[in-house]
Amino acid sequence: MKTLIIYFSQTGFTRKVAEQIRDGVAEVSGHCDLTTLTDVKPESLADYDLVGLGCPVFYYNAPFNVRDFMQGLPELVDKQWFVFCSHGSVMGNTLILMAEALMKKGIRVVGYHDTYADGTIPFYPYPTLTTGHPDEREYEEARAFGREVAERSRRIAGGEDSPVPEAEEKNPEWTQQAETFSLDFLSQVMPRMRINEEKCIQCQECAENCPVGGIDVEADPPRIQDPCIYCWNCAKICPELAIEADWDGVVSIAPQNYARYREVLEEAAARGEFRWLMDPDSLDFEDPLYKQRKRQIKGK
Numbered sequence: 051m052k053t054l055i056i057y058f059s060q061t062g063f064t065r066k067v068a069e070q071i072r073d074g075v076a077e078v079s080g081h082c083d084l085t086t087l088t089d090v091k092p093e094s095l096a097d098y099d100l101v102g103l104g105c106p107v108f109y110y111n112a113p114f115n116v117r118d119f120m121q122g123l124p125e126l127v128d129k130q131w132f133v134f135c136s137h138g139s140v141m142g143n144t145l146i147l148m149a150e151a152l153m154k155k156g157i158r159v160v161g162y163h164d165t166y167a168d169g170t171i172p173f174y175p176y177p178t179l180t181t182g183h184p185d186e187r188e189y190e191e192a193r194a195f196g197r198e199v200a201e202r203s204r205r206i207a208g209g210e211d212s213p214v215p216e217a218e219e220k221n222p223e224w225t226q227q228a229e230t231f232s233l234d235f236l237s238q239v240m241p242r243m244r245i246n247e248e249k250c251i252q253c254q255e256c257a258e259n260c261p262v263g264g265i266d267v268e269a270d271p272p273r274i275q276d277p278c279i280y281c282w283n284c285a286k287i288c289p290e291l292a293i294e295a296d297w298d299g300v301v302s303i304a305p306q307n308y309a310r311y312r313e314v315l316e317e318a319a320a321r322g323e324f325r326w327l328m329d330p331d332s333l334d335f336e337d338p339l340y341k342q343r344k345r346q347i348k349g350k
């Protein structure tokens with residue numbers, strides 16, 4: 051059985067989960083290819099018996115670049131795919147929305163898997179509510195999922211009746227949130243970033259790691275957030291903190307957002323679906339990640 055796993059990952063959690071799923075699949079079928087969203091060749095997809103697509107959750111949904119990828123896929127009628135994601139406190143309906151996008155291409159979705167993971171956003175406190183995830187137990191769950199989905203796919207291909215465990219039912223609160231956080235909305239409410247040319251050392255880190263080619267540091271003036279999917283990766287990785295923004299507005303709403311995130315995690319913990327690996331009372335809203343990085347850079 052020829053299997054491929056495609057992933058998009060910025061801080062590495064989805065990649066690590068993808069590697070575990072790959073190992074699980076390979077235990078059943080001997081081999082499994084792994085590639086990034088950037089490197090995948092759409093024309094090769096029809097050659098695979100089973101394809102996995104994984105990404106982080108951004109704004110209660112798959113990131114915009116992953117949504118564009120799914121929308122741009124050719125028809126792949128009756129091909130078997132599975133979807134997976136890593137996320138912080140609120141996965142929302144991400145896996146269902148991904149499955150719906152794939153089904154529009156005729157794809158048959160044969161598996162769903164999600165993993166809690168740490169999260170880093172410049173205007174949010176760090177450590178965060180899900181810091182410590184995924185742990186070894188969750189990596190083992192990802193390997194087990196790989197074995198299960200490969201076995202199921204083989205049975206389906208052999209004409210056996212092999213029911214696919216259902217993804218969770220859609221929750222209207224998260225559907226509404228996912229719809230609210232459109233690119234247009236984000237462009238209106240999120241801070242504008244700028245590149246401080248006095249600090250920039252033209253290392254190209256930001257430009258090379260922007261998932262949508264939205265940065266050109268050599269342009270005059272430097273181009274940033276054009277286009278942008280509001281992933282904040284550039285601001286997080288710039289070694290000189292030369293990418294600046296006025297974060298105060300979004301920092302001020304963090305306590306209110308986190309109260310809801312915590313509630314959702316407490317509900318998940320009560321259902322046995324989440325384990326606290328940090329003390330939720332220890333969050334320091336006065337010390338968001340961007341301030342911590344400023345101190346680190348000053349101390350270099």
Ligand SMILES: Cc1cc2nc3c(=O)[nH]c(=O)nc-3n(C[C@H](O)[C@H](O)[C@H](O)COP(=O)(O)O)c2cc1C
Binds near residue numbers: 059
């Ligand atoms: C811009 C942005 C938006 C995010 N939105 C959500 C969200 O809506 N729900 C959630 O549970 N986690 C959210 N997260 C957390 C990520 O899903 C989580 O950190 C993920 O594991 C990162 O995956 P990666 O390491 O593969 O990049 C967000 C992270 C970023 C950077």
Ligand code: SF4
Binds near residue numbers: 254
């Ligand atoms: S990462 Fe920072 S220093 Fe490097 S090119 Fe981008 S803005 Fe300049």
Ligand code: SF4
Binds near residue numbers: 280
């Ligand atoms: S410009 Fe920065 S925030 Fe926007 S998509 Fe690129 S890396 Fe992400």
